[in-house]
Structures are given as C-alpha cells and as structure tokens.
Amino acid sequence: MTPTIRDVAERAGVSVATASRVLTGSRKVTPDLVTSVQEAARTLGYRHNAVARALRRGRSNTIGMVVPEIGNPFFPAIVEAVERRLQESGRDLFLCDAQQDVGIELSRVQALADRQVDGLIIIPVSAAASRDALERIPHQTPVVQVDRFVEEYAADWVGVDDELGIGLAVEHLASLGARNIAFVNAKLDSSSAVQRYTGFKRAMARLGLPDDTQQLFGTYRAEWGRAAAQELATGSVLPDAVVCGNDEIAVGVLREFRRRQIRVPEDVLVTGFDDIRFAALADPPLTTVRQPHEQLAAECIRLLDARMAEQDTPVQRIAIAPSLVVRESTGGQS
Amino acid sequence: MTPTIRDVAERAGVSVATASRVLTGSRKVTPDLVTSVQEAARTLGYRHNAVARALRRGRSNTIGMVVPEIGNPFFPAIVEAVERRLQESGRDLFLCDAQQDVGIELSRVQALADRQVDGLIIIPVSAAASRDALERIPHQTPVVQVDRFVEEYAADWVGVDDELGIGLAVEHLASLGARNIAFVNAKLDSSSAVQRYTGFKRAMARLGLPDDTQQLFGTYRAEWGRAAAQELATGSVLPDAVVCGNDEIAVGVLREFRRRQIRVPEDVLVTGFDDIRFAALADPPLTTVRQPHEQLAAECIRLLDARMAEQDTPVQRIAIAPSLVVRESTGGQS
DNA sequence: AAGCAAGGGGTAAACGTTTACCCATTCTAA
DNA sequence: TTAGAATGGGTAAACGTTTACCCCTTGCTT
Numbered sequence: 001m002t003p004t005i006r007d008v009a010e011r012a013g014v015s016v017a018t019a020s021r022v023l024t025g026s027r028k029v030t031p032d033l034v035t036s037v038q039e040a041a042r043t044l045g046y047r048h049n050a051v052a053r054a055l056r057r058g059r060s061n062t063i064g065m066v067v068p069e070i071g072n073p074f075f076p077a078i079v080e081a082v083e084r085r086l087q088e089s090g091r092d093l094f095l096c097d098a099q100q101d102v103g104i105e106l107s108r109v110q111a112l113a114d115r116q117v118d119g120l121i122i123i124p125v126s127a128a129a130s131r132d133a134l135e136r137i138p139h140q141t142p143v144v145q146v147d148r149f150v151e152e153y154a155a156d157w158v159g160v161d162d163e164l165g166i167g168l169a170v171e172h173l174a175s176l177g178a179r180n181i182a183f184v185n186a187k188l189d190s191s192s193a194v195q196r197y198t199g200f201k202r203a204m205a206r207l208g209l210p211d212d213t214q215q216l217f218g219t220y221r222a223e224w225g226r227a228a229a230q231e232l233a234t235g236s237v238l239p240d241a242v243v244c245g246n247d248e249i250a251v252g253v254l255r256e257f258r259r260r261q262i263r264v265p266e267d268v269l270v271t272g273f274d275d276i277r278f279a280a281l282a283d284p285p286l287t288t289v290r291q292p293h294e295q296l297a298a299e300c301i302r303l304l305d306a307r308m309a310e311q312d313t314p315v316q317r318i319a320i321a322p323s324l325v326v327r328e329s330t331g332g333q334s
Numbered sequence: 335m336t337p338t339i340r341d342v343a344e345r346a347g348v349s350v351a352t353a354s355r356v357l358t359g360s361r362k363v364t365p366d367l368v369t370s371v372q373e374a375a376r377t378l379g380y381r382h383n384a385v386a387r388a389l390r391r392g393r394s395n396t397i398g399m400v401v402p403e404i405g406n407p408f409f410p411a412i413v414e415a416v417e418r419r420l421q422e423s424g425r426d427l428f429l430c431d432a433q434q435d436v437g438i439e440l441s442r443v444q445a446l447a448d449r450q451v452d453g454l455i456i457i458p459v460s461a462a463a464s465r466d467a468l469e470r471i472p473h474q475t476p477v478v479q480v481d482r483f484v485e486e487y488a489a490d491w492v493g494v495d496d497e498l499g500i501g502l503a504v505e506h507l508a509s510l511g512a513r514n515i516a517f518v519n520a521k522l523d524s525s526s527a528v529q530r531y532t533g534f535k536r537a538m539a540r541l542g543l544p545d546d547t548q549q550l551f552g553t554y555r556a557e558w559g560r561a562a563a564q565e566l567a568t569g570s571v572l573p574d575a576v577v578c579g580n581d582e583i584a585v586g587v588l589r590e591f592r593r594r595q596i597r598v599p600e601d602v603l604v605t606g607f608d609d610i611r612f613a614a615l616a617d618p619p620l621t622t623v624r625q626p627h628e629q630l631a632a633e634c635i636r637l638l639d640a641r642m643a644e645q646d647t648p649v650q651r652i653a654i655a656p657s658l659v660v661r662e663s664t665g666g667q668s
Numbered sequence: 669a670a671g672c673a674a675g676g677g678g679t680a681a682a683c684g685t686t687t688a689c690c691c692a693t694t695c696t697a698a
Numbered sequence: 699t700t701a702g703a704a705t706g707g708g709t710a711a712a713c714g715t716t717t718a719c720c721c722c723t724t725g726c727t728t
Binding site: 348349350351352355361362386388390391 | 707
C-alpha cells in the first residue's frame, strides 16, 4: 500500500501531528524532528492524500474550468493562458468539456463542484439555457465567467468587448469602400453571438450603411461558414464584404469562395473574430479581431481571487477592448 | 451550509446508514423509507460530497488525462472522443495540459494521482524525459498511453501505426512520380516523431528512392513548417514533394510556399499527418494520414478498463492502421 | 526564587461518507 | 410449533488528513 502520514510519523518516531506540521509547515517544529520527518517521508516515498486533505480542509487547491467545446481552437488558447496564470500560485486546473450541450455542461459543473474545487471558471454554452447549471453551483463556490456570460445571472465576467470588436471590423471595411456588408454568425444563443450581432447592427447604422444586407445564423464552425458562403455566392448580388462571427466561420467562407473561384480580397472582403492560430495561416491570411488571451486570463484569475477573498462584493463585468489585425483577406499586408 | 447526508437522514427520520443505502442503492430498503429519504434529499437539495466518498471508497469514478499541449488541435480531437466514451459509463474526465514541459507534466500527473483518479490516460510529451513522471505514478493506478509512448516503460499503449501511415504517404507520392522527397518533422524526442521518421526512411528504401533528401527537424508547429519551407525553397533544387510530420507543419509549409509563389501541387506536392479539422480547409486542401479518433478512444478505454479489472496482465501495445486521405495538395479531388 | 509566557509536542476530534457487523423482526420449512 | 434463514434497520468504525486543545518544559522577568 502507499504510505500514509501515520507511516511517516512512525518511522520518524514522532506523532502524526508533528509529521503533518513538518510536511505542511503549518507550525514551527524542532530542526531535528523536521529533518527526521522529511527523511522518513522521502525514503518511504510519501505523498499526501489530496482527497483526505481536501475533506479535512474543505478546500482543494484546485480550480475547475468548463469550456463549451474544446475542439474549437479559441477555447484551448484561453485555457492555456489561464493555466499559466494559475501555475504562478501553485494551483491545479481541471478542465472539462461541455460538448456544446447544456446537459453535459451541468454534469461537468456538478462534478467539479462536488469535488470541492476552490473556484470555477466557466465559458457558458448558452446565454439562457446554461443558467440552470450555474444556479446549481453551491453559493460558497466562487464563479467567474469568461468570454461569454449567462443572462440574468449574477456572477463576475471578463471578456472582450464584442460590440466594439465587430465595430472595428465594420469600420475597417467601410473605410475600404464596402457598403453591402453581409454578416455570418452563429445562432444567437450565446452571449457573444448576441453582442457581435448588435455590434454589427449598430456599426452599420452609425456609418449610415444599409442594414438590410444578408445576415445568416448557424454555428461557430467552418462547415457553417462554407454553407453560408454558398448561399451568399448564389444570391443575386455578391456582397462587398462578409463579416464573420468567428475565425472558424471565416475560414469556411474563404474555402468556399476559393472553391467557387471568387477572389478574396479582389471580389469580396472577409473578416473573422478571435485571431486563432490558423487565422494567419489561412489563404489569404485573415483580417480578424484579436482577443488578448493573456489579459483575459489575468483578469479572470484576479476576479476569482477577489471573489474567493470576499464573497459579498458586487459583481463585476470587465470588457476588454480588442484590436483589429489587418491581413490580406481585406487587402492588408501579409 | 450545504446539507450532508446526516441532515437528509434526520429529516427522513432514518439513520445515516439507511440514507446512504437509499442514495447509493447499495442495499435494499423498504419502499416507504426510500421515498421519504429521496423526498428529504430533494427538498434539502442534497448532493453527495464526492471528496468524502472518494476517501472512504478509495475510488473517485474519475479518469485523469494529460495531453502534451492542448493548443495543438490533434489532442483536443482525441480528448473529445475519449470523453464521449467515458460518458457512456458515467465517469468524469479531468483534463490537464503539460504545456510541452515534462516538469509540468510530472506535476499534473501527480495532481491527478493524488486525487485518487481511477485511471490515467496520458499522451507523453517525450519518449525519454517523460519516463520519470510516469514511473512516479502509484503502481495501483492503471495507466494507458495514447498516441505516443515512453520508451522502456511498461504500460499499455494504443495509437496509430505511424510507420505504416507515413509509408502510405510516401507510396502515394512515389506513385505520382515523386523521387526527391523531403521530410519535415518535429525533433525526435516523442515516440511518434521517431516512428514517423523511421517510417519515412524505410518507405524510401523499400521504394528504391534516394534517402539523402532534405530531412529537417523542428517542432510540431506551423511556424516550424514555415521556416522549413523557407529552407527548402532557398535550397539549390526544390524537392518533388514534402512529407510533413503532422498537419500543422504542413499548413505552415503550404503557407510559405504560397507566399513565395511556389505552386502546390503543380511545383511540389505536400502531405500532412493527423487529418485535423483544418486540413480540409487549408489551401490547397491537404492530403494527409487520418487518425481514427473514435477507434483510438474506444481501444483506449477498453485497455483502461481491462487494466482496472486485472492488474497483472501483460502489457499491450495496439497499433491501428491509419488511412490516407487524398486531397488537392497532391493533386487529388477537392 | 517564583511566577508567567512562550515554545513545541502529543491526543483526539473532526471533515462526510460507506460499510462491516450486530440485532430485531418476519418468514419458511419441517 | 419452532428452529433457522432471510430481510432490513441501526451503530460505529474506518478512510487519511489537519488542527483545536492540552500539557510539559524551558527561559525570562521581577
């Protein structure tokens, strides 16, 4: 069997209390005993049982995170940044995937909460349907939402200013002379889809552009981008530009236009959102709205720690301004 | 405070033992009591404390998984498939990212083992340097390696037959008349990099092709692909074809060739490995070796369950034959 | 020199479950 | 009818820690 702290104490000739004190450093212990306990622990290959510790302490030194779909490359990028931050404070991150399903999301959230994670970072699947999952989280567990949020649910949030981001894209296109600007997005069930849509409409209005352009709603995936591009291409007139709700959609759009020999950026301009790894590798490289991962992650951990330190402080929503990255899909430099 | 089983028992007017029996179904209980316990649990909003349960039972109904780098899209694809499988048996998956660092990998493995996961699925970072991390896993914890394995370490493995896969690519290129075939791969510190390399050399020898072609080793990332392509493009003669160690490299290669106006497939053929989501979306769409995720995941869970059921059965290595997907980067159909 | 504080060790309770064991009741079979 | 089995409930121990509490020793202050 794996050795317990009792074995360590026995071998070192001390009580378990002393052994625990040495191993956790929770109280001062005579140097002699310190070394003999450490020696004993080392020779036995002792590792503390994190389950027992968590039960006793009521905390686990672990943060849980749930993302909507790990296959969507934007989310791993956020996860990596969060992980790097957590590492600085020596905490572990356990990651779960909701597979775009609020039922699975609920079970993941509960699995993590049941295991006494000290905090929960969640990118909710749906602005409305994820509320149930989040409301079932025990109230003492701090929760921070990232990127997306749930409507009418009081928890901290940090994300990018989606409205502003889409606005940057639209303005850029308008400055290049585009007037008939189509919009291809995911269905409006996540908060980011909603905000990007309102961002689009407001920017169009602000710039005095016609807002009866083609606006198509599907999923945040490349297949949808292809399907949408097909619809745009077979319509009566090709738009001057296509604003996409995320980069995956945009990559699908580019692919379909290429297949149909519609040239980007000569015949039509295309923009994405997120600046995923492959945005710069697409052909042509994609003009997109960059999400500052590191900053998002830093704010996320800051919010979480603040919430852990003080439960009853007012909820915050932090929107970070994104920036536009101009590449060849709108005629920029490579 | 959140209610405990004691509260449930009290409210239902039974002992905690009975409450536990009802809630876990571990023994038959009179129907009356069953309903009153369930009623009590429901009205109190009782959720069992998974930490306490795990401590008492010594099992956690949880599988841990560690991947080398979650930002590499091949790994999330495997994770998703594994997750779907585990769901069938009602187990949870906690995922950790090693960030391509064997030190972090070690700490992740230990964090999971310390929390009494029932099994560990690991894609090791390095064929040699990851051995330390794996050897420190308590011997009662079942371990299955996926995709990559650690040399001289006795644990089950399931993956694709890398040698065979690369062989398919080389044969395909040879059948198209390519003779001067370059190879762009990651450095040989992961088992897959090694196996893909030997696969390449053997295939070249088998087909009687010159094996003094350019062979470049970097990382499994697109940036490396770009750098390597630059080197190939500026060499004295452009190879007939480039076999890449994975799709990310290949995408980088395609990008750089495009930038330099080297046409694929007219001037040079390119192949990848993995068939990630973006392989079909690259321009031109990438001919690649497809990894059967679902099958890999299924075998992985099967191995894990077998190992959990019986500790001392001989170690297995299962190599699944991959298939070639021909796309335009070697002149195939879109 | 006496009293008190501080330092540091041990004992045992507690965290929330599950389950071995015991016991009372009811049922079955001879 | 009665011995024995079967059914089902309760009591309490156990999982491996951490830590409140107690107590002894030492050293310092007056």
